[in-house]
Amino acid sequence: MDDAPAVTAVVLAGGRARRFGADKLGAPLRGTTVLAHLLDTLPPAWPLVGVGEPRPAGRAVTWTREEPPGTGPLAALLAGAALVRTPVAAVVAGDMPDAAPALVGLVEALAAAAADVGAAVGVDDDGIPNPLLAAYRTPALAARAALPSAGVPARSLLEIPHLEVVVPGPAAHDVDTPADLAAVEREA
Template identity: 55%
Template sequence: MRNQGGRSEGITGSATAIVLAGGGARRFGGDKLGAAYAETTVLDHLLATIPPDWPVVCVGPRRATVRDVDWVREEPVRGGPLAGIAAAVPLARTDVTVVVAGDMPQAGHVLPRLAARLGRAPDTVEGVVGADPAGRENPLLAAYRTRALRAVLPECPSGLPARTLLALRHRVLAVTAEEARDIDTPEDLFPQRS
């Protein structure tokens, strides 16, 4: 499924962005991706910060967005992030695929750094994963070599943890707490004051 208009041929560009936009948002109590954030919505803020020449594949129920994206659904629906990535990665026609959770509105600024770091790494490095100030690696804030990402995805990815992706040979890129912040509750829409 496609958003408004857009490309009909294969995806091209320096990296393909997979945006996971199909979570249940149980703790938020509603549509967190559509929640107001920085004069737009959580999802649109993220999409607007992804490089404009990168093709974007969103996984989840189709919705209007600020940029042209391709839409796919995971099988089964609500099968989890690995199922979402497995549904989206066939649309990637680039050597590098970045993965980001749709509820991370500030993460778009990190994606070019992840992709650039991977581009400078030896071919034996299969990914670059963002890590927050506590050192927690987030496989859903990462750049992967597309061929390696396809190879590591299990045949039946539904319900398996996203940390499965950390089996890839990867390096770590430190990110700020704000860049790593995801929106789980309404309070998360506002940066923490120190």
């Protein structure tokens, strides 16, 4: 029996955090940090690829960076996906501390989908699909990587044939401002 994992988590941990005004991923949350909380709650069997400057983590993370740095979330996601050796990449923004259960659900939805479906994308309470909270078949991301990505919006990933999965409540919330962080704390 093959014990190799079927899923790698790609965690986007770069960006400038302009609206937060400080390092939002390092902001205190529930006795740890926003990013550490997310990493600690992802399934332990999933290898982790972090995209951004290397940070301390409570588990093994392979760090990489988009080239050139700062060229946007799509370029970052594709840089991380280039290191994925599993059939599925579960992608999440590092500022989504409560997204781990949703990612598991997205992976399960993708596994149950037809083979021509390249992704399962989370949709928030407002009905907005988030390509940075999704499970992708690795070949679909490899095909997208062949196209230009610098400065291209991450929403272009929605061109991949996908299914949309409602991710209600806190699992779909990100931390962009101090008020968002306070709301995430309250939601716990």
